[in-house]
Amino acid sequence: MKCEEYREAIAADPSFDGNAGHLSECAACQAYRTEMLALEQTIGRALRLDVPELEMPELPEIVAEESRESSTSMSDNVVALPNRRRVSPAWFAMAATVVVAALLGIRLLSTGIEYESLADEILAHVDHEPYALRVTDVAVSDERLASVVPANVAKMDHGAGLITYAQSCVINGHEVPHLVIQGERGPVTILLMPHEMILEAQILAGENVNGVILPVGNGSIAIIGESGESLERIQQQVMKSATWST
């Protein structure tokens, strides 16, 4: 290892201890390492801000069946999103509320969380599963893909790209395949939603998000990547690779 390589490595990670041989023979790199370790200590002290006492927000009540106990009893293929609320004796009043909300165009989900649009629900769902957005080159197995994308719902092959995550999730009350493929700038989420008919494509644009919901037959497909991800090619690949069975 050359001095330049060693210094780049230690500047990227001061705990780097590779090539001790080089270090023992190079006084200049020893001095550089000592300097970087001192700098690191100062960086650490500077980053450790005083933290104010926590003011816990008022947390909404979550009904019992949304608890972990019930979620762990669900199929491993289904993400434990909150279940539907049970119909209570007060359902008359709630029903009226739902009708009003529907008239206002508000999505009132069974979770009790309000979403103003399909796009909002999709983005919230992506947030719920951050561990899905891993940078990896390990593809899910064909068996896994087949179990998440049942033949009677849709057909999806590996032509869409390297599929590294596959899970059945719930969007607007329907189980839908949630897939992740590796894009150029990072993981890209794909939601196959055969039940969500939309009239025209909806763009999801934000500082950190670049996505689109595409109308496909009687359903739609959401494709969401990091900001700056070029989705055009992925859209074409996904459209070629996915077909509804119904």
Next chain:
Amino acid sequence: MQSSKAASLRRQRFDEYVAVYHQDMYRYAAWLSRDRSIAEDVVQEALMRAWKSLDALRDEAAAKQWLLTIVRRENARYFERKRLETVDIDNLTASQAALLAEQPDEELDHMRQAIYELDDDYREPLVLQVLMGYSTNEIAEQMGLKQGAVLTRLHRARAKLKEQMAKP
């Protein structure tokens, strides 16, 4: 009765996470936003979101990463909602200035100023590595980058800090 117990256990689980990771959440939010008030708002929103989606967290070992990811998204949302301008370091609000002027230690103040002035792309991986103890691979996952890109950013971040600290 049983549902009450389940709800209680759920709350207990949440409180445990908050107790362990609240400081990390706040510091991460503070360095992302470079503003103490915004950091507090972001943490509040993140806690609310985490509470609602707690059942989606299956791997206990992933709790820290899960919470920090929520903080990251909430911070991005906050800035999108408010359409905030990039922070002008010559014209700081009291809340922004509070991030910098905390210690009587001159070296520390100097370093804090230098970190504050780093581009977001450099500051965030540095915070994740030094403060959160993330490996470069974990940072890559968190930020949706390739590991090589993370190494480059960390190298450049430290080079800039070193350069700044060398200035009088």
